[in-house]
Amino acid sequence: MCSPLSHEGNAYSVCRIDLRETRLELFNLDGQGAPFRNFTALAENLNLEDKELAFAMNAGMFDEGLKPIGLYIEDGTQAKTLNRRDGYGNFHVKPNGVFYITGDRVGVAATDAYVKLDEKPDFATQSGPMLVIDGKIHPKFSPGGVSYKMRNGVGVPDAHTAIFVISENAVNFHDFALLFRDGLKCANALFFDGTVSSLYSPELGRNDGFAALGPMVGAVKVK
Numbered sequence: 001m002c003s004p005l006s007h008e009g010n011a012y013s014v015c016r017i018d019l020r021e022t023r024l025e026l027f028n029l030d031g032q033g034a035p036f037r038n039f040t041a042l043a044e045n046l047n048l049e050d051k052e053l054a055f056a057m058n059a060g061m062f063d064e065g066l067k068p069i070g071l072y073i074e075d076g077t078q079a080k081t082l083n084r085r086d087g088y089g090n091f092h093v094k095p096n097g098v099f100y101i102t103g104d105r106v107g108v109a110a111t112d113a114y115v116k117l118d119e120k121p122d123f124a125t126q127s128g129p130m131l132v133i134d135g136k137i138h139p140k141f142s143p144g145g146v147s148y149k150m151r152n153g154v155g156v157p158d159a160h161t162a163i164f165v166i167s168e169n170a171v172n173f174h175d176f177a178l179l180f181r182d183g184l185k186c187a188n189a190l191f192f193d194g195t196v197s198s199l200y201s202p203e204l205g206r207n208d209g210f211a212a213l214g215p216m217v218g219a220v221k222v223k
Contacts, residue, residue: 002201007183011168019104019160026123028215035066037212039200055219056200057164060125061091062214070126096128097190099154106162108188125215131177131189145172149194155186166199
């Protein structure tokens with residue numbers, strides 16, 4: 001599921017999930033309406049339901065209350081509407097986009113394209129900016145970009161596979177997008193976050209807990 005990868009001199013951890021084999025869900029609030037905040041709390045909650053958390057990653061930007069600032073759908077219920085406003089910060093670098101799950105299908109689409117899909121997903125989270133849009137690097141990224149951070153995001157090489165990536169060294173947006181397009185062959189990819197980028201991967205010995213997290217995506221196995 002997760003393994004290390006090098007691309008153009010940068011190091012990454014890459015987690016590839018086939019939804020025909022593994023269930024993928026989004027999580028934000030527990031049964032009492034409080035944010036999970038970290039992977040340990042999420043894993044413990046799932047354990048009470050005889051489920052195992054096999055992988056997790058932060059999945060979309062959030063406010064001070066750790067709730068999503070854009071579209072958020074969990075188990076078919078929409079908790080937050082699509083955010084198409086202008087503003088500051090990475091989320092508002094247009095086009096931003098949506099990562100969505102419908103049964104064993106998965107997708108990433110720029111926000112305007114997502115609206116036209118008329119999709120009714122089981123799970124969805126909005127973030128931004130898009131990294132790759134229909135095979136093209138986001139137009140506002142340049143090879144000489146000077147913003148270097150640990151970053152994470154998701155891309156889709158086909159309708160049943162999601163590839164989640166977190167950088168192991170600081171990278172700029174352009175290099176991160178190139179990994180998805182050229183290294184992982186994803187026609188569409190979405191940035192999740194930087195600075196708080198976190199990974200849960202038992203096979204890699206990772207349970208990052210240095211920052212409180214909002215929405216999370218997780219691979220779930222029934223015990």
